[in-house]
Amino acid sequence: MRLKFLCLTLIVLAAVILIRCGGNNSDKNTLSYWSSNNSYEIKYADYITKKWNSDSPVKVSFQPVPEGQSSEEVILAAVVGETTPDIYSNMWQGDVEAYAEAGILVPLDTLDGFIEFIYDRCDSSVVEEITSSDGHIYQIPWKINPIMLIYNKYIIKNLQLNSVPETYTEYTNASEKFKKDLDGDGYIDRWFGYAEVQVTWWQRFFDFYPLYLAASGGGKLIENNKAVFNNEYAIEVFSFLKNLYTHKYFAMERLSARQDVFLSGIIATRFTGPWEIAHSEKYKPDGFEYDFIHMPVPDDHEGPIYTYGDPKNIVIFSTCKYPQTAWKFLRKMISEENDLKFLEISNQLPRRKELDVNPLYADYFKANPKMKKFAAQAKYVKGTDASPVLKEVFDLISQQYEACVVYGTKSPEQAIKDAADAVDLLFLK
Amino acid sequence: MKLNNKITPYLLVSPYIFHFLLFVAFPVIFSIVLTFHKWNIISPMEYTGLSNYVRLFKDEVFLQSLINTLIFLVIHIPLQIIVALFLAEILNQKLKFRGFFRAAFFLPVIVSGVVVTILWQQLYGYDTGFFNRLLVTIGLGKVGWLTDPNIAMPSIALMATWKNVGLYIVLFLVGLQTVPDQYYEAADIEGASKWQKFFKITLPMINPTIFMVVILSTIGGFSLFIEPYVMTGGGPLNSTISAVLYIYKQGFFYYHMGYSATLGLFFALIILLVVVIQKRFVERDV
Numbered sequence: 122m123r124l125k126f127l128c129l130t131l132i133v134l135a136a137v138i139l140i141r142c143g144g145n146n147s148d149k150n151t152l153s154y155w156s157s158n159n160s161y162e163i164k165y166a167d168y169i170t171k172k173w174n175s176d177s178p179v180k181v182s183f184q185p186v187p188e189g190q191s192s193e194e195v196i197l198a199a200v201v202g203e204t205t206p207d208i209y210s211n212m213w214q215g216d217v218e219a220y221a222e223a224g225i226l227v228p229l230d231t232l233d234g235f236i237e238f239i240y241d242r243c244d245s246s247v248v249e250e251i252t253s254s255d256g257h258i259y260q261i262p263w264k265i266n267p268i269m270l271i272y273n274k275y276i277i278k279n280l281q282l283n284s285v286p287e288t289y290t291e292y293t294n295a296s297e298k299f300k301k302d303l304d305g306d307g308y309i310d311r312w313f314g315y316a317e318v319q320v321t322w323w324q325r326f327f328d329f330y331p332l333y334l335a336a337s338g339g340g341k342l343i344e345n346n347k348a349v350f351n352n353e354y355a356i357e358v359f360s361f362l363k364n365l366y367t368h369k370y371f372a373m374e375r376l377s378a379r380q381d382v383f384l385s386g387i388i389a390t391r392f393t394g395p396w397e398i399a400h401s402e403k404y405k406p407d408g409f410e411y412d413f414i415h416m417p418v419p420d421d422h423e424g425p426i427y428t429y430g431d432p433k434n435i436v437i438f439s440t441c442k443y444p445q446t447a448w449k450f451l452r453k454m455i456s457e458e459n460d461l462k463f464l465e466i467s468n469q470l471p472r473r474k475e476l477d478v479n480p481l482y483a484d485y486f487k488a489n490p491k492m493k494k495f496a497a498q499a500k501y502v503k504g505t506d507a508s509p510v511l512k513e514v515f516d517l518i519s520q521q522y523e524a525c526v527v528y529g530t531k532s533p534e535q536a537i538k539d540a541a542d543a544v545d546l547l548f549l550k
Numbered sequence: 551m552k553l554n555n556k557i558t559p560y561l562l563v564s565p566y567i568f569h570f571l572l573f574v575a576f577p578v579i580f581s582i583v584l585t586f587h588k589w590n591i592i593s594p595m596e597y598t599g600l601s602n603y604v605r606l607f608k609d610e611v612f613l614q615s616l617i618n619t620l621i622f623l624v625i626h627i628p629l630q631i632i633v634a635l636f637l638a639e640i641l642n643q644k645l646k647f648r649g650f651f652r653a654a655f656f657l658p659v660i661v662s663g664v665v666v667t668i669l670w671q672q673l674y675g676y677d678t679g680f681f682n683r684l685l686v687t688i689g690l691g692k693v694g695w696l697t698d699p700n701i702a703m704p705s706i707a708l709m710a711t712w713k714n715v716g717l718y719i720v721l722f723l724v725g726l727q728t729v730p731d732q733y734y735e736a737a738d739i740e741g742a743s744k745w746q747k748f749f750k751i752t753l754p755m756i757n758p759t760i761f762m763v764v765i766l767s768t769i770g771g772f773s774l775f776i777e778p779y780v781m782t783g784g785g786p787l788n789s790t791i792s793a794v795l796y797i798y799k800q801g802f803f804y805y806h807m808g809y810s811a812t813l814g815l816f817f818a819l820i821i822l823l824v825v826v827i828q829k830r831f832v833e834r835d836v
Contacts, residue, residue: 197805200592223592306686310677318697320785373697374676513804523785528699530787 151180152447157192157211157433158185161467166210168462169454179446186211200225200438207441208451212260212434214251219509220436221259227437228257232448242455242473246339251434253507262472263455264463265430266394267498268331270417271401274410276389285414286390289361292417296370299389309369314390315376315383316362320523322515327392329522330515331429332358334503335416339427343506343514346548350518351541357419359533362526373527384409392416394431395495399468413494430502432472457481468492470499510547517543584811591805602812612813614788615796616820618703622792623771625707630767631760634715638722639748652723656716663713663776670709671696671781696782699789706777706790714770718763725759726752764828772821793817 156166163185170183184206189195192211199205200220220226229235235258239248243262251260277285280299286292296313303310316328334340337354365371376382383391384405391397401411415426435455437447453459457479460471464485470492476482477496486493505511518540525536585602589595606612641652658666673680674695682692695705733751742750753760774792778784784791784799791799797817801810 194802197591219590220592223590225592308677308686308692319783321783372677373694374678375671516804520788524787528787 150178151182152208152441152443152450153206154181154183154208154210154450155186155206156183158188159467161469162211165463165466168466169459173450173453177450179443179450181208181450203440205438205440207443207447208435208437210263210433210435210454212436214260214432214434214504215508215511217251217260217434217436218253218507218511221253221255221257222509225439226259227439227441227444227447228259229261229437229448230258232445234452235448238452244474247472247474250504250507260434260436261451261455262432262504263435264467264469265432265472265499265502266396266469267495267502268327268392268394268429268431269413269415269495269498270390271383271393271397271411271413272390273383273386274412276386285412287414287417288420288422289357289417290420292390293361293364293368293370295389296365297368300368300370309372310387312372312388313370314365314392315372315388316392318373318375318523318527320516320519322512322519325515325519325522326429326431328362329358329518329526331392331416332361334427334429335418336422337427338424339501339503341506342518343508343511343544346508348514348541348544351537354419355537356533359522359525359536361417361419362522363529363533366527367529383411395468395470395492398489398491413491415498425501427501427503428498430472430499430504432502432504461485470495472499474500476500513547514544517547581811581814584808585815587808589807591807595808598808602809605809606812606816611788611791612793612796615791615793616817618789618791619772619774619793621703622707622710622774623768625704626710626771627764627767629707629711630715630718631763633711634718634763635722637715638719638726639752641719642723642726652719655719658713659716661713664780666709666713667777667780670712674705674781697786699787702782702786702790706774706781709781710771710774710777714767718767721759721763721766722756725756729755761828765825768824768828769821772817772824 154166154170156162166183166185170181174180186192186209187195189198193213193216196205196209196212196216200223205225217226221228230239239258239261243251247262248258251262252258272285276299277295280295282291282295282298284291286295292313299311299313300309301311302308317324330342333342333350333355336358337352340350340352340354342348342350362371366373372388376387381400381404382388384401401409405411416428418426435451437444437451441447455463455471457473458481460473461481463469463471464482468489470476473479476499477486477493482496486496508514521531521536521540525531525533531539584595586597586599587595588598588601637655641648641655645651672678676682676692676694676697679695681695685692694701696702729752733755734747737747737751773794775794775798778790778792778795779798782790784795793813794817797810797813800806800813
């Protein structure tokens with residue numbers, strides 16, 4: 122009898138544990154919010170939730186996104202386990218479409234006041250960019266880190282260039298002047314630039330993709346479930362980059378596992394974002410000077426020069442019991458004033474129009490002139506195209522990038538065509 | 551009391567049965583079901599019939615990954631056996647510091663695979679790596695250990711051999727110590743050379759150990775993952791993408807769970823086939 126009772130108790134206990142594991146984080150009258158897990162954003166999330174909780178009946182409980190290989194994987198695990206927070210503020214734009222198709226996100230355009238708010242905050246092109254293929258908006262553009270070219274001012278001056286290289290020819294000529302075999306062993310060990318040679322799909326956000334956006338004036342990769350990048354711009358970008366590797370202006374070796382190659386003068390330039398400022402200020406040698414300029418463009422380029430903005434957006438998961446209240450909180454969290462606070466704490470740019478001329482932010486940019494360059498560039502940034510298979514698209518491009526640009530086994534024309542054909546096949550499956 | 555006697559055996563085996571059902575039977579059955587579906591984890595499963603199997607036979611990258619795995623095995627297994635047996639023979643002699651050497655050779659086995667991989671990534675570095683610096687010092691050219699598509703997989707096989715050889719040395723040592731001394735004494739009386747003793751006595755006598763090492767290194771080789779994942783990401787030009795890495799990418803990178811399960815099932819059948827063949831031929835003929 123006692124044995125039967127023990128068995129029954131164990132079974133009930135196991136069932137309760139299993140059911141609780143699948144529970145939602147949301148408690149009555151409390152919204153759960155996951156922020157990014159870098160220290161600056163944790164500080165900001167702490168600040169904003171305390172501010173909100175001081176005068177709101179519905180409280181917001183915040184925690185950084187749990188540690189994992191990537192925040193994307195953690196969010197996916199939470200979605201599968203139905204343990205998503207109500208609000209998440211570090212959503213990669215490329216993941217939104219797949220989640221939207223699965224019905225996991227709240228269509229924000231159905232919430233009171235959202236449409237007016239979003240058009241007040243963003244240009245119509247940004248609104249178009251974040252609108253999903255079903256016509257709804259599932260994400261709020263919050264922060265961006267535009268990719269630009271950092272350069273060593275001393276090296277550029279010493280190369281006796283008239284100006285910082287802005288076009289492909291200028292960049293290539295400067296590269297030829299700078300590359301050198303320092304130790305005389307017959308191998309180049311000083312390069313003008315460096316980009317990760319690994320085939321990992323997201324590495325293309327820091328070389329091919331911003332260069333493609335710059336060359337094409339913010340062109341798309343995918344439109345209506347079809348590859349639209351088999352064009353002169355993509356071919357020009359591949360040709361430009363291929364040339365850099367063929368002539369050893371860029372290192373083919375991974376240089377990431379040693380002293381910072383930019384700060385130690387091993388390379389003169391790098392494609393990077395505003396996070397480089399804090400890093401460089403902390404580790405630069407005495408007297409080291411650097412600055413930023415837009416991505417290199419084809420010689421005949423006209424018009425604005427776009428780049429990849431590396432946007433991270435805010436979403437409300439459909440497990441949220443109070444989406445309207447969550448939206449009210451978010452509206453406050455990304456108000457003009459709180460965006461300034463966010464900028465001051467994290468040195469990441471809020472994605473809002475006329476950031477560089479808004480008087481509210483003038484003092485910040487006066488105190489941080491290098492950030493002002495990124496703010497000016499912020500007018501011409503793009504995120505990613507709305508597609509549920511974006512990772513695969515970038516992976517396919519990356520495979521061809523490796524074959525053509527890094528190893529030179531294909532012509533740029535053939536590589537771009539092969540990538541576009543493979544992407545088209547993706548949509549047929 | 552009688553009831554207890556009937557229930558007790560079931561209760562005693564129930565933890566294993568529970569574990570087996572939850573972590574073996576259910577995943578196997580579920581993955582077989584998955585092979586007929588398209589599923590990205592977050593959306594409902596969609597029945598697709600045999601399309602995953604059709605795709606498998608047209609997938610050039612999967613074929614490439616199988617060839618890469620085969621290349622790895624062809625280099626890794628003989629190298630592993632030769633080096634391990636050679637070192638085991640030496641360590642089986644009465645050497646000074648024998649205990650130290652045995653421990654030293656075993657050390658890489660207990661070090662994390664990721665740590666070893668990162669260490670070798672530095673050694674293989676093109677400009678700053680130890681091997682290339684050594685080659686340049688003695689007047690030879692640099693080698694693209696991990697950047698040359700023809701050399702990257704052999705480089706990984708070399709590293710994997712270094713990492714695992716300690717385990718196989720221990721196995722061979724055990725095998726060598728089971729060979730009775732009388733055989734060698736009799737051979738000495740007959741005037742047999744060292745090589746004759748090795749080939750006529752040692753090798754046949756440690757046949758079961760060799761078979762076990764071949765099986766273990768084959769299964770280990772088939773599960774090649776950490777090394778290409780950390781060192782090369784499968785590149786350059788897919789030259790180091792192993793079958794397991796490709797299956798992982800399809801499943802946990804693209805979330806093609808159905809296709810990944812199909813690849814996994816197919817690959818499991820290949821491993822089964824190879825092991826059966828090895829059991830049939832290697833065990834008898836070595």
